Amino acid sequence: MSYGSMLLVDDDRQVLEAMTDWLIEQGIEVDPCVGYVDALSRLGQKQYDLMLADIRLQDGDGFDLLEQSIRRWPTMQVILMTGYGTADSAIDAIRAGAFDYLTKPLIDDELLMSIERAMAQRQVIDENTKLKAELDRKHGMGNIVGQDPRMLRVFDVIESVADTRATILVTGESGTGKSMIARAIHRRSERRGGPFVEVACGALPENLLESELFGHVAGAFTGAVKDKAGKFLQANGGTIFLDEIGTATPAMQVKLLRVLQELAFEPVGGSETFKVDVRVILATNENLAKNVAEGKFRQDLYYRINVINLELPPLRGRVSDIPTLAQKFLEEVREDANRPHMKGFTDDALTAMQKYPWPGNVRELQNVVERAVLLGKQEYIGVNDLPLELRSPGGFTIAPLATGSSLKGALKAPERQLILEVLEANGWSRTATANALGINRTTLYKKMKRLGLEDQAGVK
Secondary structure (H helix, E strand, O other), X not given: OOOOEEEEEOOOHXXXXXXXXXXXXXXXXXXXXXXXXXXXXXXXXXXXXXXXXXXXXXXXXXXXXXXXXXXXXXXOXXXXXXXXXXXXXXXXXXXXXXXXXXXXXXXXXXXXXXXXXXXXXXXXXXXXHHHHHHHHHHHOXXXXXXXXXXXXXXXXXXXXHOOOOOOEEEEOOOOOOHHHHHHHHHHHOOOXXXXXXXXXXXXOOHHHHHHHHHOEOOOOOOOOOOOEOOHHHHOOOOEEEEEOHHHOOHHHHHHHHHHHHHOEEOOEOOOOOEEOXXXXXXXXXXXXXXXXXXXXXXXXXXXXXXXXXXXXXXXXXXXXXXXXXXXHHHHHHHHHOOOOOOOEXXXXXXXXXXXXXXXXXXXXXXXXHHHHHHHOOOOEEOHHHOOHHHHOOOOOOOOOOOOOOOXXXXXXXXXXXXXXXXXXXXXXXXXXXXXXXXXXXXHHHHHHXXXXXXXOOOOO
16 A cells, blocks of 8 residues: 655654654655644645644644644644543544544554555545546536637626526527536536536426426325435535426426425425525526517516526637637547547638538537547548538538429439539548448449549549
């Protein structure tokens, strides 16, 4: 086991030297110091994993040293030791934050076991810290890319409301990143240590959605063999994110209005009322104001959820962010897919991406970049590495049929153009072209012959 670094504090120099020699023999990196002031000086100069300190020091007290350590170096484990131990002092030490409390004369095995457990605990703390940092990287504001003025306004609002209890409505087209924004709000709030619970309201019928949100008691309906806690209860102390709220039925809207106003509900089939402390974030890609005018969405619920509205712009409306977003997605996929040679995009590829309308928004861009990284072979992703629709963002336009002309004849030109572009993109390889078009080689050959492409120079 790796023991890390230790600070040993004892004002008895003979004990200090003997313990230092023994700890070094055990493979522990140890720095000895003779008292309270010396220990504080060392702690200010170097980071330690563990401190083993005597309680009675000539120039101070071990409990004071423990208190300073917890306040200034909270990740360091502290073991206190004394030659005058009592049960009460042991309890006081643990309550004060010490990892362990040992009585002199120390037993070698007991000391070594305590050190091992303290180091194991320190490792757990380090892993949790790294995990939280990773969560912040993935879901915090640092992961949301954008210098477009509209996105900067969104960031400003998030910073202003993250620590409030206000209900937030996130609107925007599908794929604009509403879930990511909700997670970022949670991670920026004081509730970040609590749960974040996401519910896709549009994916469940009303009866299942009610049970999913509020839970149910055993026997409430067929298949309810035991009590189940709902998402609102699971999110207690944290944040609940209700996506696709515009799909809620009128009956469900009534129930949601009550829980948003009172933060209280009863599980399906139950009579006990549960109260929860949750932050509610909702999202929709529908025009709720229009739905209210048409009688499809309750006006009072709309006013209740539209306290703070974050409207996310579509990707086609923030084209200046596309190069940065694409590079971020490339770096993420490059790491996961072991493509270290991938460096970025050619200017032509970036131009093509900025001209494309992105009906699937940021989610579609992420998928396009992932595909290009997985299939690309060069250091820089070029136009030919992008899907066909990005290389011809305007699509194929078909002129109106003239009198006497056939549909087959009208479709011939765009079909020839499509096959020609895919052939060129794949170096005129029939196999690669057929695979890209999703047809077999024989069908491709027949089409090439019919469209006058079989005699093109360079066909492989």
